[in-house]
Amino acid sequence: MQSLxxxxxxxxxxxxxxxxxxYFTPLWQISLWAPQYPEGLNMKIWIDHLSGxxxxxxxxxxxxxxxxIGDEMFPEFTYLIYVIGVLTALGIVAFxxxxxxxxxxxxxxxxxxxxAVLVDMYRWGYQYGHNLDPKAAIKVEGxxxxxxxxxxxxxxxxxxxxxxxxxxxILIGGVVLLLIAIIRDRMEKSAL
Amino acid sequence: xxxxxxxxxxxMIAVALAxxxxxxxxxxxISGDAASKVYxxxxxxxxxxxxxxxxxxxxxxVVGLPSGRVLKILPVFSVNPENGWGYSEETKPxxxxxxxxxxxxxxxxxxxxxxNAEHDARWAFANGNNTPRIARVxxxxxxxxEIIEIPNSAxxxxxxxxxxxxxxxxxxxxxxxxxGENTDxxxxxxxxNFKGHISFIAVNPETGRMNLSFQIEAPPFNFDLxxxxxxxxxxxxFFSTYNTEMAHTLLEVNASQKxxxxxxxxxxxxxxxxxxxxxxxxxxxxxxxxxxxxxTHSATSTMMEEVLVLDPKILKDIVYFIPCPKSxxxxxxxPTGEYIIGSGKLAAIIPVFSxxxxxxxxxxxxxxxxxxxxxxxxxxxxxxxxxxxxxxxxLHTEFDGKGNAYTSMFVSSEIVKWNIxxxxxxxxxxxxxxxxxxxxxxxxxxxxxxxxxxAYNKITKDRYLPTGPELAHSAQLYDISGDKMQLLLxxxxxxxxxYAESFxxxxxxxxxxxxxxxxxxxxxxxxxxxxxxxxxxxxxEVHVYMTSIRSNFRPDNIxxxxxxxxxxxxxxxxxxxxxxxxxxxxxxxxxxxxLIMPGETSTxxxxxxxxxxxxxxxxxxxxxxxxxxxxxxxxxPKGSNxxxxxSTGEVE
Numbered sequence: 001m002q003s004l005x006x007x008x009x010x011x012x013x014x015x016x017x018x019x020x021x022x023y024f025t026p027l028w029q030i031s032l033w034a035p036q037y038p039e040g041l042n043m044k045i046w047i048d049h050l051s052g053x054x055x056x057x058x059x060x061x062x063x064x065x066x067x068x069i070g071d072e073m074f075p076e077f078t079y080l081i082y083v084i085g086v087l088t089a090l091g092i093v094a095f096x097x098x099x100x101x102x103x104x105x106x107x108x109x110x111x112x113x114x115x116a117v118l119v120d121m122y123r124w125g126y127q128y129g130h131n132l133d134p135k136a137a138i139k140v141e142g143x144x145x146x147x148x149x150x151x152x153x154x155x156x157x158x159x160x161x162x163x164x165x166x167x168x169x170i171l172i173g174g175v176v177l178l179l180i181a182i183i184r185d186r187m188e189k190s191a192l
Numbered sequence: 193x194x195x196x197x198x199x200x201x202x203x204m205i206a207v208a209l210a211x212x213x214x215x216x217x218x219x220x221x222i223s224g225d226a227a228s229k230v231y232x233x234x235x236x237x238x239x240x241x242x243x244x245x246x247x248x249x250x251x252x253x254v255v256g257l258p259s260g261r262v263l264k265i266l267p268v269f270s271v272n273p274e275n276g277w278g279y280s281e282e283t284k285p286x287x288x289x290x291x292x293x294x295x296x297x298x299x300x301x302x303x304x305x306x307x308n309a310e311h312d313a314r315w316a317f318a319n320g321n322n323t324p325r326i327a328r329v330x331x332x333x334x335x336x337x338e339i340i341e342i343p344n345s346a347x348x349x350x351x352x353x354x355x356x357x358x359x360x361x362x363x364x365x366x367x368x369x370x371x372g373e374n375t376d377x378x379x380x381x382x383x384x385n386f387k388g389h390i391s392f393i394a395v396n397p398e399t400g401r402m403n404l405s406f407q408i409e410a411p412p413f414n415f416d417l418x419x420x421x422x423x424x425x426x427x428x429x430f431f432s433t434y435n436t437e438m439a440h441t442l443l444e445v446n447a448s449q450k451x452x453x454x455x456x457x458x459x460x461x462x463x464x465x466x467x468x469x470x471x472x473x474x475x476x477x478x479x480x481x482x483x484x485x486x487x488t489h490s491a492t493s494t495m496m497e498e499v500l501v502l503d504p505k506i507l508k509d510i511v512y513f514i515p516c517p518k519s520x521x522x523x524x525x526x527p528t529g530e531y532i533i534g535s536g537k538l539a540a541i542i543p544v545f546s547x548x549x550x551x552x553x554x555x556x557x558x559x560x561x562x563x564x565x566x567x568x569x570x571x572x573x574x575x576x577x578x579x580x581x582x583x584x585x586x587l588h589t590e591f592d593g594k595g596n597a598y599t600s601m602f603v604s605s606e607i608v609k610w611n612i613x614x615x616x617x618x619x620x621x622x623x624x625x626x627x628x629x630x631x632x633x634x635x636x637x638x639x640x641x642x643x644x645x646x647a648y649n650k651i652t653k654d655r656y657l658p659t660g661p662e663l664a665h666s667a668q669l670y671d672i673s674g675d676k677m678q679l680l681l682x683x684x685x686x687x688x689x690x691y692a693e694s695f696x697x698x699x700x701x702x703x704x705x706x707x708x709x710x711x712x713x714x715x716x717x718x719x720x721x722x723x724x725x726x727x728x729x730x731x732x733e734v735h736v737y738m739t740s741i742r743s744n745f746r747p748d749n750i751x752x753x754x755x756x757x758x759x760x761x762x763x764x765x766x767x768x769x770x771x772x773x774x775x776x777x778x779x780x781x782x783x784x785x786x787l788i789m790p791g792e793t794s795t796x797x798x799x800x801x802x803x804x805x806x807x808x809x810x811x812x813x814x815x816x817x818x819x820x821x822x823x824x825x826x827x828x829p830k831g832s833n834x835x836x837x838x839s840t841g842e843v844e
Contacts, residue, residue, distance in 0.1 A: 056769045059742055063816065137817055 002100040004185060009098045011181040012106060016091025018174035022084050023047055025167035028121070030147055032057065033159045043069070044165060047084060048077040064156075065136025066145060067128060076120065087113060100185060107178040114175070122149050125162075226680045229671060232259040237701070240633050240694045242646065243302050243316050247665075247688030250297045252318060254334065257633070257644055257694055258669055260683030268327045268336045269297030269320040273784030277336075280786055281760070281795035282490035282715075289323050289341050290478040290495065298322045300690040301352060301417075305400070309356035309422040309527075309638030313699040315400050317352040317361050324348035326363055326393060328400055330486075333705045337484040340402045343477035343499055344371040344389040350415035350431055354395075356422040356638065360460065361402065363391040364415030364431050372475065382440040386412035389501070390431065392460060401483070406467050406500045408510065410456065411564060412438055414447070416521050417588070422638050425529035425547040427461035432534065434519035448538060452515040452571065455523050455534050457550065463502055463510045471507055472500040487714045489792045505565045512554060513563055514545055515571040522588035526597065526612050527638045531576060533612075535586035535599060542579035542586050542599060543571075544615060550574045577615045582608045588691075590632040592672055593640035600627040600647065607647060607670070609677060621677045623668055625651040632672065633694035641696060645670045645677070648689045655682055665689060706770035708791030715793035717762035722746045727838040734759045736838075740774040740788065741766040742815040744840065745808070748823030752836030755800055755829055761786075761808075764793040775811025778825065785811050800827040 004012075026044035029052075033040045041053040041060070049071050058068050071077055087109065094106035129146025132139075145155050148162045164172065232238055238256025246253055250270030254263045271278030271287065278287050278295055287293055297320035305315045316329040324342035329335065342348050342363045350364025368388040370377050377385045387409050394405040413433040421428035436453045439446030466472065477499040484491045504511035514532075516523075517539035524533045525547075532545040552558075553573040560570045585603030592598070597612050605626050609619040629648050633641040652666040664684035671678040710720060719725060719739050725746035728735045734757050739746045745763075753759055765774045767790035777785040778798055786794040800806065810821035828834040 053769075059767070059769065062742075137820075 002189070004098050004100060004103060004181070005188060008103065008181040008185055009095055011177045011184075012091065012098075012103055013095040015106070015110075015174035015177045015181075016088055016095060018170050018177070019084060019088045019091060021170045022167040023081070025170065026051070026165040027167040027171075029161075029163060029165040031161040032060075034060075034157045045074075047080050047167070050074075060158075061145075063136065063138045064143075064145060065133030065139070067131060067133075069128075074124070083113070103178065103181055103185065107175070107182060110171075110175050110178065114171075118149065121162075125149065224678065226671075226678070230258040230260065230669065230681045232256065232261070237697060239697060240641075240644070241313075241697050241700065242631070242692055242694040243304060244648075244667075244685060244689045244692040245299050245302050245318060246686055247300065247690055248298050249687030250299050250320070251687060252299065252302070252316065252329065253686045253689070255685075255692075256697075257646070258680065260667065260669060260681050262686060264334060265686055266329065266334050266336070268318050268329065269294075269299055269325065269339070271295040271784075275787035276784050276794060276796070279784040279796075281797055282488075282793075285491040285493035286336060286339055286482045286484060288482055288493035289325070289480045290343075291323060294323050296322075297325065299327075299687075300349060302691055302693045303352045303354045303361060304693045304695055305358045305395075306354065306637055307357050309426075309529075311634055311637055311639075311693075311695040311699060312358075313695045315358075316693075317354060319348050319351035319363065321348050321366070324351075324363065324365070326352045326361055326402065328395075328402060330400075331700050332703050333486065335484065337486070338400070338402055339480075339482045340393060340404060341479035341481070342391050342404070343479040343496075344369070344387065344407060344501075345391065350390075350418045353418040353420060353429075355420040355429070355460070356426050358395050358397070360392045360394055360405065360420075362418055362420075362429060362431075363393065364418055365389055366414050366416065368412035368414070371477075379440050382412060383438050386438075386440075388412050388415055390415065390456075390458065392463070402481075404479070404481075404496070404499055406463065406472055406502055408458065408463065408502050408504055410504065410511065411436075411566075413454070413456075414443075415456075416519075417523055419523055419525045419532075419636065421525055421529050421547065422527070423529035425525060425532075427459065428547070429458040429460050430514075430523045430525065430532050431456040431458065432516070432520040432523040448519060450518075452517050453519055453536075454513040454568070455516045455520060455532065455545070457512045457514055459510050459512075463507075466502055466507050466510070467500065472502050474498050475501050486708070487712060489708070489713065489715050489718075489794070508565075509554075511566045512550075513566060513568040514550065514574050515560075515568065516543060516545075517541065522586075522599075524589040524591075524597075524636070527591050527593050527640060529638070531612055533589045533597060533599070535588055537585050537587055537602065539586065540581070540584075542582050542589075542610075544576045544579065544612065545574045546576040549576065579608075579610050579615045579617065582610065582617060583620065587627070588629045590630045590635035590645065591640050592632060592642040592645075593634070594642060598630055598632065598645060598672070598677075600630045602626055602628065602650070607645070607677065609672075619676050621670065621679060623647045623649055624655055624666065624682070625649055625653060629689075629691040631692040631694055633696070636693065641694075643671070643673050644680075644694070645672045646692065646694070648685070648692065650688075652684075656684055707768055707772075708789060710764075710766060710768060710791045713764070713791055713793060715762075715764075717760075717764075717795060718793040719762075719764040719766070722766070722840075725838075725840070727752070727836060729836055732757050734836075736761045738763045738776075739766050740764070740776065740810065740821070742772070743810070743817035743821040745776075745810070745821065745823045746840040747838035748840050749842075750823070750838045751826040751828075752834045753800060753825060753827050754832050754834070755803055755827055757800065759798045759800065759825075761796045761798065762793060763788055763796070765790050767791070772814060773812045774814055774821075776808065777811050778808040779806045787812060803827050803829045 028045040043052040094102040240257040242255040244253040267277040303317040324345040328338040345365040346369045347366030349366035368386040370385045390408045414435040418431040435447035482493045516534035518536035520534040522535035559567040583601035583604040589599045652663040669681040765788040
């Protein structure tokens with residue numbers, strides 16, 4: 001089994017440590033703009049709670065029969081702290097092992113985690129946008145209100161945006177470091 | 193005969209041509225691109241807040257400058273059915289006085305709080321003239337948060353002027369009145385029994401809370417206006433007086449006899465020392481002190497019992513009189529604090545007094561006599577100089593911070609700009625018509641912002657589309673940034689503005705309260721969520737604990753109320769977003785609506801006078817379903833046993 005160069009090992013360590021800010025920074029954000037909300041309504045999703053204009057978004061969305069958004073809507077909040085903890089721990093283990101396979105495994109794990117998050121977000125968004133109260137005051141035939149997974153989307157009088165927030169960007173930065181480590185490792189290998 | 197025809201023809205031609213010979217009026221007064229200087233584009237904000245007294249409407253208008261747009265009418269001393277001020281149970285105590293509930297007053301002057309003689313714009317103070325009171329308005333909520341009644345006073349006109357760091361706000365009485373134990377005296381005994389009390393109200397530097405610290409028992413003159421010394425004259429206060437003749441009838445004639453009245457200079461630092469040394473006398477006096485608590489969203493009225501009075505006849509070196517020509521109205525200190533400008537409304541000159549000379553004259557005891565033991569200084573010893581031929585009827589002077597003074601001339605309807613140092617008249621512009629007070633942003637402070645000047649005119653006549661016998665009072669905006677004053681804009685005002693102040697919007701714009709945190713609402717009747725909504729009966733009182741949130745009331749179906757019950761609607765607005773007030777009104781209520789801010793609780797009392805079903809609804813358009821925001825309350829005849837029942841959204 002191939003050992004990794006010290007610098008590549010350090011890159012793994014940094015990537016692992018870059019997971020830690022997820023505990024203190026928002027991971028995802030959803031924003032809405034409308035003519036009467038020029039300043040926008042913004043909701044942030046953290047590792048275990050929501051923040052921002054959640055009440056206002058609920059106030060606006062109840063007219064079209066959308067569910068009341070609250071912490072209880074996200075079972076992920078109960079276990080995400082452990083998942084993130086395990087990922088960090090495995091990253092440090094990968095650094096300690098310092099073999100090529102540990103780098104690849106950790107990268108794979110992180111990529112899988114990212115994919116899982118996106119799938120989960122899509123699933124939630126679909127539920128939230130389609131599961132409408134049949135007694136809603138405003139019903140638009142054929143209209144559903146699924147927020148965009150990433151990027152912008154127009155929903156009636158609102159423009160909605162969804163995308164990663166600080167914590168996720170840091171995580172993505174860590175994954176990029178892992179990619180760099182992989183590329184460097186391959187170059188070192190071919191140089192031999 | 194033929195000659196007569198020719199004369200007639202010539203006469204007719206002369207008449208036809210006559211209008212074109214008249215001097216040109218306002219049309220020619222506008223020059224340059226005035227429109228663009230007052231144009232605030234849609235979505236843009238004005239540069240200055242202009243806090244304007246409403247005069248006989250007892251309110252304050254909040255105006256933007258330079259546009260002249262009215263942003264808000266905020267009730268102070270007068271009930272305001274528009275938002276339930278003085279009608280809701282929470283606000284009623286604000287208008288309590290020693291005479292009971294008083295629903296109106298005459299609000300003349302504004303003082304914006306200062307620190308070191310510069311606007312900090314934390315609070316606006318305003319005077320109630322008729323039933324003497326001073327109010328404090330919080331400029332983060334634009335709400336009246338405190339009203340203190342002034343005892344031993346009548347016609348609180350010489351008020352609410354403040355010291356340079358808002359240590360004190362003063363209240364000088366316009367009417368001298370008999371005070372003390374026996375006030376049932378003959379009006380003829382004016383000179384013996386009438387007193388002119390000057391009140392010093394301390395302002396807490398942190399909270400703004402007012403406390404009537406002491407009064408000075410002055411001679412029975414009429415006190416008109418006042419200004420605190422600032423910078424070098426900090427520690428002194430200057431009050432203009434008229435009717436020093438001490439007349440009590442036909443003042444128009446009898447109070448205009450003397451060539452000179454006085455500016456009363458008060459060494460309040462010295463007075464403070466006497467208070468500390470226990471030199472005052474505690475006297476019985478009943479007055480109300482009303483405070484608004486934003487944590488409970490409600491007011492409390494406390495009746496006070498005594499006041500500390502200083503007697504300047506015994507306590508020397510507090511009060512000095514400066515002779516000032518003919519019934520001075522304004523007494524204004526310039527930004528440096530060195531000059532005191534007296535505007536004698538019947539005088540032909542404007543005297544400018546020097547603070548340095550005043551101190552020297554006091555030092556040398558250069559007095560022309562005494563008034564009940566209080567020194568009267570010599571006019572010439574205190575005089576810096578006189579502005580010659582300024583115009584007719586000088587009233588009030590403001591400053592631009594560049595060494596110039598601007599004095600309004602009521603009788604000759606003009607504003608005169610002059611140099612404080614040289615006393616030279618630099619410019620004059622007409623006003624339309626009969627100008628009262630002037631207001632320059634920061635004008636009365638140690639740091640005027642200059643740029644604009646507003647003239648508040650007393651007579652309007654033909655300036656706007658006519659509206660019957662009563663016309664809007666007119667204000668005029670001038671550009672004073674150049675050498676010459678330039679008229680920019682006419683705009684109508686609300687009520688009858690007397691004095692106003694302006695300050696840069698940036699001072700408070702970002703400090704505005706947008707809504708009240710519902711978790712912090714300590715009103716005893718507040719509801720924290722829709723689940724707490726309920727109706728309770730206590731004897732003949734029915735308490736409806738109601739929530740409002742877009743777009744429903746909970747409960748919205750109520751039964752079990754009888755004719756003659758006292759029904760209290762305690763409505764909590766559960767919204768937590770800016771600009772989402774809800775209203776509440778019920779048919780036949782003898783009060784007014786409630787207008788409840790997000791996170792606030794207000795109470796409306798209603799005594800149903802007949803059986804039936806009474807609708808109630810939201811009065812402030814709140815959402816697309818505002819028109820659905822309504823409910824019903826059933827009233828049964830007196831003595832009925834209809835079960836108390838309340839619900840929302842239940843359909844059988």
